Amino acid sequence: MKNTSLQFKKQVTVKLADVKLQGALSRLQSRFVEGRAAVIGEIDDLPATRTAAAAIRDRVLNDLEHWLLHFEQQATARGAIVHWAETGEDVNRIVAEIAAQHGVKTAAKSKSMVSEECGLNDALELAGVKVMETDLGEYILQLAHEAPSHIVAPVVHKNKEEISDLFAEKHQLPRKTGIAELCREAREVLRPAFLNADMGISGGNFLVAETGSVLIVTNEGNGRLVTTLPRVHVAITGIEKVVPTLEDVTTLVRLLPRSATGQSITNYVSVLTGNKNAEDHDGPEHFHIILLDNGRSSVVGSEMQEMLRCIRCGACMNHCPVYQNIGGHAYGWVYPGPMGSILTPLLGGLEKSPDLPNASTLCGACAVVCPVKIPLPDLLRKLREKQMERGMKSRQETFMLKAWAWLALHPAIYALTTRIGVRFMSVLGGKDKLLHSLPGASGWTDGRDFPAPAGRTFRELYRQGKRK
Amino acid sequence: MNARDRILGRIRTAQARQTTGAHVETIGSHLAQHPRGPLPPPPDDLVACFRERALTLSSDVIESNDRMKVPALLARYLDERKLPMRGVCWPSVAQLPWQAAGLEMQSHPATNHDLVGVTGAFCAIAETGTLMMLSGAETPATTSLLPETHVAVLDPRRIVATMEDAWDLLRKERKQPPRAVNFISGPSRTADIEQTVTLGAHGPYRVLLILAPH
Numbered sequence: 001m002k003n004t005s006l007q008f009k010k011q012v013t014v015k016l017a018d019v020k021l022q023g024a025l026s027r028l029q030s031r032f033v034e035g036r037a038a039v040i041g042e043i044d045d046l047p048a049t050r051t052a053a054a055a056i057r058d059r060v061l062n063d064l065e066h067w068l069l070h071f072e073q074q075a076t077a078r079g080a081i082v083h084w085a086e087t088g089e090d091v092n093r094i095v096a097e098i099a100a101q102h103g104v105k106t107a108a109k110s111k112s113m114v115s116e117e118c119g120l121n122d123a124l125e126l127a128g129v130k131v132m133e134t135d136l137g138e139y140i141l142q143l144a145h146e147a148p149s150h151i152v153a154p155v156v157h158k159n160k161e162e163i164s165d166l167f168a169e170k171h172q173l174p175r176k177t178g179i180a181e182l183c184r185e186a187r188e189v190l191r192p193a194f195l196n197a198d199m200g201i202s203g204g205n206f207l208v209a210e211t212g213s214v215l216i217v218t219n220e221g222n223g224r225l226v227t228t229l230p231r232v233h234v235a236i237t238g239i240e241k242v243v244p245t246l247e248d249v250t251t252l253v254r255l256l257p258r259s260a261t262g263q264s265i266t267n268y269v270s271v272l273t274g275n276k277n278a279e280d281h282d283g284p285e286h287f288h289i290i291l292l293d294n295g296r297s298s299v300v301g302s303e304m305q306e307m308l309r310c311i312r313c314g315a316c317m318n319h320c321p322v323y324q325n326i327g328g329h330a331y332g333w334v335y336p337g338p339m340g341s342i343l344t345p346l347l348g349g350l351e352k353s354p355d356l357p358n359a360s361t362l363c364g365a366c367a368v369v370c371p372v373k374i375p376l377p378d379l380l381r382k383l384r385e386k387q388m389e390r391g392m393k394s395r396q397e398t399f400m401l402k403a404w405a406w407l408a409l410h411p412a413i414y415a416l417t418t419r420i421g422v423r424f425m426s427v428l429g430g431k432d433k434l435l436h437s438l439p440g441a442s443g444w445t446d447g448r449d450f451p452a453p454a455g456r457t458f459r460e461l462y463r464q465g466k467r468k
Numbered sequence: 469m470n471a472r473d474r475i476l477g478r479i480r481t482a483q484a485r486q487t488t489g490a491h492v493e494t495i496g497s498h499l500a501q502h503p504r505g506p507l508p509p510p511p512d513d514l515v516a517c518f519r520e521r522a523l524t525l526s527s528d529v530i531e532s533n534d535r536m537k538v539p540a541l542l543a544r545y546l547d548e549r550k551l552p553m554r555g556v557c558w559p560s561v562a563q564l565p566w567q568a569a570g571l572e573m574q575s576h577p578a579t580n581h582d583l584v585g586v587t588g589a590f591c592a593i594a595e596t597g598t599l600m601m602l603s604g605a606e607t608p609a610t611t612s613l614l615p616e617t618h619v620a621v622l623d624p625r626r627i628v629a630t631m632e633d634a635w636d637l638l639r640k641e642r643k644q645p646p647r648a649v650n651f652i653s654g655p656s657r658t659a660d661i662e663q664t665v666t667l668g669a670h671g672p673y674r675v676l677l678i679l680a681p682h
Binding site for chain 1 (some may be wrong): 470471472474475476478479480482483484491492494495498499502503504505506507508509521524525577580596598603604605608609610613630631632635644645646647648649650651652653654655656657658659660661662663664666668669670671672
């Protein structure tokens, strides 16, 4: 997927003015935030479970090479074929080669954010393979030629009426208005796609090193269908998704759906190991697993490594006041919200997404809800420090920060400057005590007024109080 | 150098580590011990807990003390909902007296045309009201997936407390996991349109769990 995060500020302006989007985002907030709150307490000892989950992820990340090798060995022993891809283009090439090798004409795909990184669908269409997205949300996006705006609820930005119109136009059927009817229509349109597909494509929520298995969590059943019916199954996931044992993955599964959608467990948890054997009625004859790097190895061993713990639950974006107001598309790539504001610069280059590490109030809600205890605000701050070190900040911002630092080191001048400043601003504020514009701070005053100071500095008031 | 060597090489360099005996040993002992994480407190009554959790996740539950009565109970369930009185089943339940209950049950893997699929289950998990299904020659995965109604006949003695217990049972009874282990917790669903939960997405619209001792 093309990275447009350089246009972040422009995209934000558009999204803030989008009335339909704002309505959709308020729904997300009530359903997902309240949903998580309702079930996360089911976990008996949440702090201990989060600590254990973080430790499971760290165990793997601190020894990633060995765990990957163990996974590869176990998966291969069970008949899966493991491929390694350095970039998204490599993934596309490998899938196209597998398709050619097995004479694949059509593919049915369940949701995979890693495949969105690669832009897999377009590449396969070019290679002559017809791809059907089968997750309801992703299917709607494929019909509308749009990108996902959330990693769990990809079509959160669209309302029911838009989907009714889209289905009526694309399916050439009478327009349905009820959500259940729309779901039924999608089921009936997509069922033949599952039955006729030569290839099933899925992501992988986790890779279990102990057994060489790919684990996927799904609700709709499409994940099970695409990994059961077609004769070829290709699972695509990132190299960081390895987990040591079945017990370890169970601890993570206890947290993932509760954090993501407020479910105690997803409808289906599928643990897929190897290809179909001689006695089996169903299952793919050929099982390929593609492990994608795409910049992840550059994060291993760095001060940002904690980001690779991420299990893609989306809780950080659901709880983020910035995401809640601008939605996912404004971020410009596959991963939005706090995790995306870190991951996009890490995988795609900080210079290509300079605004993302700053698209946060550092309120800390994301860190509080993260099931694997990623210190997201700290990582955002580290990226901001990097921008400063590399001279990526604007001249104006650098000057302001330097001036502030100098003032802070000279208390007498600081006191004098602030005394003059607050008096001046107090007069400017006038009767309603509000400043409608401030030189150099139009980013604030364009959207709202700046409250004028009272006319005295804190230090003056403090001294006065002391004398009394 | 191929992509694999380059990726692994970058990781090795970044972590400045060599393959040492100690590392291999640490990995080996973690795999051998496969320690459990924090667990929920064990329920007082596994069956009651399973029933409650399964109902919460929109499964239907019927209990019987006689496995031979399962066909009659299913016939009533289907009749009440005006569902077809025929379906396909796993070989393990093919010998139940279906015909006597007025049901036409065929023992073969489900196809797209079958509307009712009857299965057993490897075991079930009380913590989340979940079925654990193993793929295999006698346990086709399509039977719990393609039909609009999935019925699982379950021995209540096969209900364990947690998924960790289920893995232990698998390790004890099978050498390794089969091609597919599917944990099923209620009918398929989607909330992609306006975050409104709708039952029956690409899998079954309803899941009926019949608890009857074998």
